[in-house]
Amino acid sequence: xxxxxxxxxxxxxxxxxxxxxxxxxxxxxxxxxxxxxxxxxxxxxxxxxxxxxxxxxxxxxxxxxxxxxxxxxxxxxxxxxxxxxxxxxxxxxxxxxxxxxxxxxxxxxxxxxxxxxxxxxxxxxxxxxxxxxxxxxxxxxxxxxxxxxxxxxxxxxxxxxxxxxxxxxxxxxxxxxxxxxxxxxxxxxxxxxxxxxxxxxxxxxxxxxxxxxxxxxxxxxxxxxxxxxxxxxxxxxxxxxxxxxxxxxxxxxxxxxxxxxxxxxxxxxxxxxxxxxxxxxxxxxxxxxxxxxxxxxxxxxxxxxxxxxxxxxxxxxxxxxxxxxxxxxxxxxxxxxxxxxxxxxxxxxxxxxxxxxxxxxxxxxxxxxxxxxxxxxxxxxxxxxxxxxxxxxxxxxxxxxxxxxxxxxxxxxxxxxxxxxxxxxxxxxxxxxxxxxxxxxxxxxxxxxxxxxxxxxxxxxxxxxxxxxxxxxxxxxxxxxxxxxxxxxxxxxxxxxxxxxxxxxxxxxxxxxxxxxxxxxxxxxxxxxxxxxxxxxxxxxxxxxxxxxxx
Ligand code: F6P
Numbered sequence: 001x002x003x004x005x006x007x008x009x010x011x012x013x014x015x016x017x018x019x020x021x022x023x024x025x026x027x028x029x030x031x032x033x034x035x036x037x038x039x040x041x042x043x044x045x046x047x048x049x050x051x052x053x054x055x056x057x058x059x060x061x062x063x064x065x066x067x068x069x070x071x072x073x074x075x076x077x078x079x080x081x082x083x084x085x086x087x088x089x090x091x092x093x094x095x096x097x098x099x100x101x102x103x104x105x106x107x108x109x110x111x112x113x114x115x116x117x118x119x120x121x122x123x124x125x126x127x128x129x130x131x132x133x134x135x136x137x138x139x140x141x142x143x144x145x146x147x148x149x150x151x152x153x154x155x156x157x158x159x160x161x162x163x164x165x166x167x168x169x170x171x172x173x174x175x176x177x178x179x180x181x182x183x184x185x186x187x188x189x190x191x192x193x194x195x196x197x198x199x200x201x202x203x204x205x206x207x208x209x210x211x212x213x214x215x216x217x218x219x220x221x222x223x224x225x226x227x228x229x230x231x232x233x234x235x236x237x238x239x240x241x242x243x244x245x246x247x248x249x250x251x252x253x254x255x256x257x258x259x260x261x262x263x264x265x266x267x268x269x270x271x272x273x274x275x276x277x278x279x280x281x282x283x284x285x286x287x288x289x290x291x292x293x294x295x296x297x298x299x300x301x302x303x304x305x306x307x308x309x310x311x312x313x314x315x316x317x318x319x320x321x322x323x324x325x326x327x328x329x330x331x332x333x334x335x336x337x338x339x340x341x342x343x344x345x346x347x348x349x350x351x352x353x354x355x356x357x358x359x360x361x362x363x364x365x366x367x368x369x370x371x372x373x374x375x376x377x378x379x380x381x382x383x384x385x386x387x388x389x390x391x392x393x394x395x396x397x398x399x400x401x402x403x404x405x406x407x408x409x410x411x412x413x414x415x416x417x418x419x420x421x422x423x424x425x426x427x428x429x430x431x432x433x434x435x436x437x438x439x440x441x442x443x444x445x446x447x448x449x450x451x452x453x454x455x456x457x458x459x460x461x462x463x464x465x466x467x468x469x470x471x472x473x474x475x476x477x478x479x480x481x482x483x484x485x486x487x488x489x490x491x492x493x494x495x496x497x498x499x500x501x502x503x504x505x506x507x508x509x510x511x512x513x514x515x516x517x518x519x520x521x522x523x524x525x526x527x528x529x530x531x532x533x534x535x536x537x538x539x540x541x542x543x544x545x546x547x548x549x550x551x
Pocket of ligand 1 (some may be wrong): 155156158208210213216271313506
């Protein structure tokens with residue numbers, strides 16, 4: 001049973017507070033100078049990934065106290081509950097069993113006393129058949145030409161994970177199909193996608209767990225209209241429109257043939273759904289064997305998370321380090337910095353994964369937390385970020401722990417590009433660690449020919465405090481297996497943090513309010529009259545919309 005009650009009353013929490021006082025002014029640079037074994041001591045391997053966490057504001061005592069906190073919070077039990085299908089999503093009274101989607105073991109997984117594994121495997125088999133037919137041109141468009149384009153229509157978790165994995169695995173796209181992701185409700189986005197396409201060779205996949213999401217339904221309706229207006233007929237719809245949804249009734253009402261609907265289940269959260277048929281556009285691009293390798297990578301990380309002792313458990317270590325900064329250093333953000341063009345969508349996916357999961361302030365017991373929870377997740381691809389926001393990382397008043405993520409080998413080894421890319425990655429975390437003292441700055445300026453007096457004036461601008469923490473996650477290459485384990489690693493990190501903070505990482509009630517108010521504002525934007533029940537600012541903006549629409 002997971003620990004219930006206040007996190008801050010746990011003994012290890014009190015000990016960590018004291019410990020933070022003891023070490024907060026110590027510099028990592030000194031720790032590295034004293035301990036040549038620091039890298040050896042603070043790194044861990046799992047499922048094809050290695051995490052170097054030696055550049056963190058920790059010593060062995062910190063790790064020990066953090067592990068005690070995890071024990072005292074009942075983390076091992078909470079992990080067991082997750083995998084065993086307990087109703088960890090309490091507010092919706094359901095389990096969170098995305099791990100079942102990549103369960104390659106013989107273990108049964110029960111939901112309401114029914115083993116869900118046969119249905120999970122049957123769905124992968126259906127995906128396989130579907131991919132086979134489309135990729136081998138057995139299933140063609142209405143004028144018998146093979147499909148050239150697939151438009152995935154979905155948003156949030158029904159978009160970000162598949163999009164990330166599709167771009168991460170671009171080197172494995174071997175079908176010649178172009179995959180497009182249509183998410184936003186923005187006339188410009190849909191126009192830009194559709195204007196390049198031929199309806200006769202375009203396949204649509206409407207991806208919505210609920211089949212009730214405004215943006216997705218509007219986009220799907222517009223795509224259907226475009227299809228019918230540009231040569232497709234009502235009879236052709238079933239050849240060109242498929243869906244992935246847990247709401248078969250709504251999908252069929254929309255006009256998708258029942259045999260073209262792939263299932264989703266309420267025991268899979270949207271942001272954890274890449275591994276289900278929501279991954280269909282990806283599977284079409286890379287083939288089902290590569291898709292299965294992605295699942296295997298995630299499964300390897302699941303097994304690690306489920307069975308490794310806490311002290312060697314990569315997601316747990318990352319979770320505890322994150323908590324250390326949020327709760328004891330008062331940090332409120334965390335940067336994701338992939339040094340790989342193919343992983344450029346990772347920050348956006350992790351933003352949803354983390355912020356929709358742990359952006360919570362009420363505990364599972366229904367109490368207001370008296371500590372901070374999930375940080376703001378942001379980031380971008382290196383080296384581009386170095387010429388944009390890294391300045392703040394080095395010298396700003398805020399400090400944001402960073403995850404540097406880097407494959408050691410490139411899919412496209414040209415000249416010494418990759419060595420240059422990796423050298424940038426390593427030297428950024430090095431710079432964050434060691435910084436530059438005033439004395440070093442003065443000596444550097446004098447060595448460059450400046451007078452001592454001038455150097456003394458300029459040097460403070462050049463001081464870089466350092467002591468800024470980062471993780472480096474590395475692996476040989478971004479393959480389906482490593483991408484699968486990487487994404488699963490973050491899923492488990494987020495889940496472990498949710499368990500420690502005692503919040504429900506699997507619901508998202510905050511998103512609902514925006515949806516409700518959105519409908520009210522839409523009717524005001526489309527109506528002539530301004531509603532009295534809308535606040536003055538929003539009313540002013542609605543009037544501006546009316547006025548500018550008429551110009
Ligand atoms: O953004 C809120 C959200 O509910 C996500 O959790 C979900 O992934 C997304 O909307 C899309 O929902 P659906 O798949 O039901 O269209």
